[in-house]
Amino acid sequence: EVKLVESGGGLVQPGGSLRLSCVASGFTFSTHWMSWVRQAPGKGLEWVANIKPDGSEDQYVDSAKGRFTISRDNAKNSLYLQMNSLRAEDTSVYYCARDFPWAETGTVVWGQGTLVTVS
C-alpha cells in the first residue's frame, strides 16, 4: 500500500523552529517529486515547497523563502520541512504529497497531515 505519514507538528512560539517529517512506504521514494502543501484552519490550500527526486532542485512559495527548507533522505524514504522564524500565519495543517502537481502516475498521493500551531 502506498502511504505517506507526516509527523513533527505541534505548538511553537513565534520566532521558533520546527522540523516536519514525512515517511513514505509502498513505492520507490527516490524516483518521485515530493511536496509540502498547507492549509490554515478553515482556509484554502497553499502550496509551500517542492523537491526533485534526487534532491538537486527545490522551489518555494515566496512566504517560505529564506525561512523554510525542504529536504529528503532517499535512503530513509523520508521528506523533511525545516521551518524557522515561524509566524502566527504559518499555523496550518501541513500535508506531504507525492507527484504534486504533475500527477505523472495518474494521481497524487497525500498524507493525513500534521498540525502546526504558532502561538
Place this chain on the structure above:
Amino acid sequence: EIVMTQSPATLSVSPGERATLSCRASQGISNDLAWYQQKPGQAPRLLIFRASTRATGVPARFGGGGSGTEFTLTISSLQSEDSAVYYCHQYNRWPIIFGQGTRLEIK
C-alpha cells in the same frame, strides 16, 4: 504571480442534477490545471489534471474542460457524497497557486 479565481463561492444543487464550477487564471496557463475535491477532515483528492484528464479511480461523471485562462469542472448526476469543497490550481509556472475554492452543497 498568477491569480486563480473560482466561481461561484458556494453552489447548491439537487441530487441527480449537474454542477458546473468555474476557474479563471489571470494569465494563460495552457492546460496546466488540476481540480481537487476536499471533504471535512480529509486530505485533498485529485480529480482532474491537464485540465481534462481524470485521475486514477475518479468516476466518469467528473469532467474537466478549458484551456488558456478559462476552465470548468462538471459533475453530472450529483450524489450526496459529492458534497465537498473543490479547488483548482495552476502549475504552468512557479509558484503553484490554488483558487479559493467552491463549496458544493447537495440539497
